[in-house]
Amino acid sequence: MIFVITFLGIIVPIFVQFSQRKNLKDLTEGIKEKFDFKINSLKETNDLKIDLLIQKYEVRIQQLESKNEKALVELDANTYYLQGRALFIEKKFISSAISNLKSALLLKRCERTDRIVPILNNILRAFNHFTQANFDRLDEYLEKNSEKKNLEETLNELEKDLSPESSIFIITEKLRNLVNSKKSA
Numbered sequence: 621m622i623f624v625i626t627f628l629g630i631i632v633p634i635f636v637q638f639s640q641r642k643n644l645k646d647l648t649e650g651i652k653e654k655f656d657f658k659i660n661s662l663k664e665t666n667d668l669k670i671d672l673l674i675q676k677y678e679v680r681i682q683q684l685e686s687k688n689e690k691a692l693v694e695l696d697a698n699t700y701y702l703q704g705r706a707l708f709i710e711k712k713f714i715s716s717a718i719s720n721l722k723s724a725l726l727l728k729r730c731e732r733t734d735r736i737v738p739i740l741n742n743i744l745r746a747f748n749h750f751t752q753a754n755f756d757r758l759d760e761y762l763e764k765n766s767e768k769k770n771l772e773e774t775l776n777e778l779e780k781d782l783s784p785e786s787s788i789f790i791i792t793e794k795l796r797n798l799v800n801s802k803k804s805a
Contacts, residue, residue: 690730697726701739708746714754717746718761721774728778733788736778740791747798755803771799 704719724739750758759770769777775792782788 693730697723713746713749717743737787
C-alpha cells in the first residue's frame with residue numbers, strides 16, 4: 621500500500637509533469653515554427669509587392685523627370701525667343717537671329733516643333749536687315765558657340781527627322797534663298 625501510495629503520489633505526478641512539459645515544449649516549438657514560417661511568408665510577399673510598387677513608381681518618376689527636363693529646355697527656348705524679340709526691337713539683328721536660332725534648336729530638342737515656325741519667321745525678319753558681313757559674323761559666332769555648326773548646318777539640324785512637307789522646310793528654304801541672295805549681292 622505504501623508502495624502504491626508512493627507510486628501514485630510521487631512517481632505518477634512526476635511522470636505526468638514530465639509528459640506535460642514535453643508536450644508543451646513540442647507544442648511551443650510547433651507554434652514557433654508555424655509563426656516563423658508565416659512571418660517569412662509575409663516578408664517575402666511584402667518584399668515582392670514593395671518591389672513591384674518601386675518598379676511602377678520608378679517608371680513614373682523617370683517619366684516625370686523626362687517631362688521636367690523637356691519643360692526646362694522649353695523654358696530656355698522661351699527665354700531665348702523673348703531675348704531675340706527684344707534684340708530685334710533694339711535693332712541688334714545679329715544677336716536677335718542668334719537668340720532665335722538657339723530658341724528654335726531648343727524647341728526642336730524638347731519636341732515642340734509646332735512653335736518653331738514663328739521663330740523662323742523672326743529670323744527671316746532679322747535676315748532682311750543683314751548684309752554680307754553680318755552673315756559672315758553670324759557663321760563665325762555659330763561655329764564658335766553652337767556645336768561647331770554654321771548657319772546651313774543649323775538649318776539642317778532643324779529639318780532633321782521632319783517630313784519634307786513640314787512648314788519648317790518652307791521657312792528654312794526661304795532663309796537659305798535670302799542668305800544666298802544677300803551673299804551674292
